[in-house]
Amino acid sequence: MRVGDIVRLKKEHFLNEFIKGDCQITQVMKYSYKQRKTRYHIKNNEDHMTWVHIEELDLVSDLRNRKLEKLGI
Numbered sequence: 673m674r675v676g677d678i679v680r681l682k683k684e685h686f687l688n689e690f691i692k693g694d695c696q697i698t699q700v701m702k703y704s705y706k707q708r709k710t711r712y713h714i715k716n717n718e719d720h721m722t723w724v725h726i727e728e729l730d731l732v733s734d735l736r737n738r739k740l741e742k743l744g745i
Contacts, residue, residue: 675700678732679714685728691720694732 677697699713715721
């Protein structure tokens with residue numbers, strides 16, 4: 673994932689009720705330590721923001737592609 677990608681928090685994420693809808697990745701923090709995971713700073717249109725890891729996010733373009741595959745398009 674890169675800065676500017678549109679993402680959503682996964683449904684089971686505890687902040688999902690506060691940060692609703694699409695968010696944009698505004699910053700990527702990569703660490704040189706192998707034990708630390710890359711963190712992504714996300715922000716929505718209402719100025720709600722947080723730091724998350726990649727397994728807590730769904731890329732909107734991937735969600736769209738899965739729905740199109742289900743429809744057979």
